[in-house]
Amino acid sequence: MELPAVNLKVILLVHWLLTTWGSIVFGGAYSWANFTILALGVWAVAQRDSIDAISMFLGGLLATILLDIIHISIFYPRDTITATVHFSAGMAILSLLLKPFSCFLVHHMYRERGGELRFHSDFLGPSQERSAYQTIDSTTEGPAEPFAGLEARGPDTRGY
Template identity: 80%
Template sequence: MELPAVNLKVILLVHWLLTTWGCIVFSGPYAWANFTILALGVWAVAQRDSIDAISMFLGGLLATIFLDIVHISIFYPRAGLSDTGRFGAGMAILSLLLKPFSCCLLYHMHRERGGVLPFHTDDLGPSPERSAYQTIDSTEVPADPFAGPDGRGQATPRGY
């Protein structure tokens, strides 16, 4: 099954909006947990090629699924909930329901950035091709970054 191409910024914006509305009813730990993970999402947007950023955002979003379930189940107001309170609680629950789908999309982005699972699986699809990488213990000498077009090195880089 092919996942739809969704921009990371859209995922971040939707969860930020739902978390902000969810904070109408649930504050404190709910807000801290969710906004901290959204900050990791901003890092993932800012550094498009960073596997660490997308991995931490994905892991944090998975953790907030569990934290949101616990927080909503413990602190859901049972009586005297106004329309605004019902709206805030509904948005927090909607955010919780959307998180597994967002995690699937983030996992797809994680794989596109070259990330792999921390355990070995052969049945989850092809792994990225790594034959073009130079190994650490390679005896090949890397090219001089300051070499001119004729291959001879220069004393200083251009522009100095």
């Protein structure tokens, strides 16, 4: 499937604008969480080859999906509904609705930078081939005790 060519800067700009408008009503923790994640996005833009930057931005976007749901559901103003409250809440909700799509696009960018799916399990796909690894089985040759046989060599006379 061919993804649309969306620049990371566009994703940041859209979420920055929606977060700014959403912060009119939902300040405090909502603003801190979202603007912190946008700062990680700026880091991902600044370091184009960094897998850490893009993975932290992706993880932060995923975390703010849950945080936004909790924050909006708890702090939605129910008593004073003005046009400003409607607009601000609508922008916060729109930002929340766009975040899964943004996560999808950022994950694609993460894979382009060389990131891999880190959760390998039998139900997620084939496991890594391990036949070339050296075994650490205790039945192979060698002493059972880790330092057995060292006292037979005598003192170290190399001079350091």
